[in-house]
Amino acid sequence: MPTDHIIALLIEERDKLNRAIAALQGSAKRRGRPMKAVATAPVVSAPKRKRQSAARRKAQGERMKAYWEAKRKKAK
Numbered sequence: 001m002p003t004d005h006i007i008a009l010l011i012e013e014r015d016k017l018n019r020a021i022a023a024l025q026g027s028a029k030r031r032g033r034p035m036k037a038v039a040t041a042p043v044v045s046a047p048k049r050k051r052q053s054a055a056r057r058k059a060q061g062e063r064m065k066a067y068w069e070a071k072r073k074k075a076k
Contacts, residue, residue, distance in 0.1 A: 052060070
């Protein structure tokens with residue numbers, strides 16, 4: 001087998017492999033909406049929540065119990 005023929009076969013095989021790799025990686029032409037870039041998105045931290053103290057939580061619970069009790073009495 002002449003070396004020119006072997007080189008042509010190897011180049012052909014290389015081209016097939018390159019096309020297969022490109023297909024698996026994804027082509028440059030994508031259809032649809034572009035994906036969000038993770039690196040370009042600004043980093044936004046969640047706002048800090050205000051925590052209730054135990055006393056405020058207990059007072060709120062008592063107010064809600066009174067509220068629902070009044071609602072039940074009004075419904076009857």
